[in-house]
Structure formats: C-alpha cells, structure tokens
Amino acid sequence: MMTITFTKRLWCCILLLFSGLLFYGCKDDPNPQEERLKELTATWETTRVTNDAVDVTAQFSDFELTLSSERTFSTVNGGNPWPASGTFSFIDETNLDVIRRSDGVEVRIVEISATTLSLSFSINSVRSGIDGITGNFTFSLSKQ
Numbered sequence: 478m479m480t481i482t483f484t485k486r487l488w489c490c491i492l493l494l495f496s497g498l499l500f501y502g503c504k505d506d507p508n509p510q511e512e513r514l515k516e517l518t519a520t521w522e523t524t525r526v527t528n529d530a531v532d533v534t535a536q537f538s539d540f541e542l543t544l545s546s547e548r549t550f551s552t553v554n555g556g557n558p559w560p561a562s563g564t565f566s567f568i569d570e571t572n573l574d575v576i577r578r579s580d581g582v583e584v585r586i587v588e589i590s591a592t593t594l595s596l597s598f599s600i601n602s603v604r605s606g607i608d609g610i611t612g613n614f615t616f617s618l619s620k621q
Contacts, residue, residue: 509570509573510567510570510573513567513573514546514548515546516589516591517544517589517594518544518545518546519543519544519594519620519621520541520542520543520620520621521541521542521543521544521594521618521619521620521621522540522541522542522618522619522621523537523538523539523540523541523616523617523618524593524617524618524619525615525616525617526540526614526615526616526617527614527615528610528612528613528614529612529613530613533610536556536610537554537616539553539554540552540553540554540555540556540559540616541553541554541621542555542559542616542618544565548564548565548566549562549563549564549565550562550563550564550565550578556609556610557600557603557604557609557610557611558598558600558609558610558614560578560579560580560604563578563579563580564578564579565577565578565579565584568583573586574586582598582599582600583598584596584597584598585597585598587615591620592619592620593617593618593619593620594617594618594619594620595615595616595617595618596614596615596616596618597613597614597615597616598613598614599612599613599614600612600614
C-alpha cells in the first residue's frame with residue numbers, strides 16, 4: 478500500500494515538473510519590431526541638429542518629436558524636415574534601423590538608448606507652404 482502511494486506521488490511530481498518545463502518552453506520570444514517600438518515610444522527633444530554637417534540646432538531649439546507604439550508620430554516646430562504628424566513603418570523585418578515615414582522619407586536610426594536617439598535622413602525638396610532647408614539632417618534627441 479505504501480509503495481502505491483509513493484509511486485503515485487512520484488508520478489505526480491514528475492508530471493508537475495514536466496508540465497512546468499512545457500509551459501516555460503512555450504513562452505513567446507519577444508518580437509524584435511515590438512521591442513524596437515518600445516525603445517522608440519517617447520517624446521524626444523533636441524540636443525543637436527546638423528544639416529549637411531553644419532550645426533543648425535538653434536533653428537530647432539523648440540523641436541519635439543513624439544513617437545507612439547501605434548507607429549504614429551507628431552512634431553512641434555519641425556520646419557521643412559518634419560511634417561506635423563504622420564505614420565511610420567519599418568522598411569525591413571530584419572533591419573530595424575531604418576523606418577519610412579508616411580511622406581516617403583527613409584529615416585536611419587543612428588543610435589538609440591534608454592535616453593538618447595539619433596536620426597539621420599535626407600530632404601531634397603521644400604514642402605508646399607513651408608519655408609525650410611533641404612539636405613542631409615542628423616537629429617540628436619533626448620527623452621523628455
């Protein structure tokens with residue numbers, strides 16, 4: 478009688494251990510795009526802006542960029558380089574360092590950390606009704 482009880486307990490323990498391992502093994506791997514979206518989602522403010530390697534930070538001193546996990550963005554004082562709002566998407570599932578804005582501009586993520594973001598892109602035309610500059614931009618930003 479004790480042997481049966483011990484055997485039942487042993488099998489129950491083995492079954493519980495196996496079940497725990499099975500459930501642990503089924504844990505979803507993080508989606509790289511979702512992880513990158515979490516890193517990007519914030520309101521960012523200007524620390525430095527260059528246009529064709531010339532410091533133009535003073536022209537964007539009040540610039541703010543808000544990126545959301547829904548893949549939308551909005552800006553304050555974006556001038557010609559940044560529309561007031563739009564959407565963005567990753568251009569490639571494996572390269573999460575380049576996003577395409579809804580206006581067709583491809584933006585390269587040069588650097589990203591918990592508190593800093595550096596974006597680089599080119600603007601070749603002036604949007605209608607907007608005074609602005611064109612060229613190669615790098616926006617260095619910090620999280621608000």
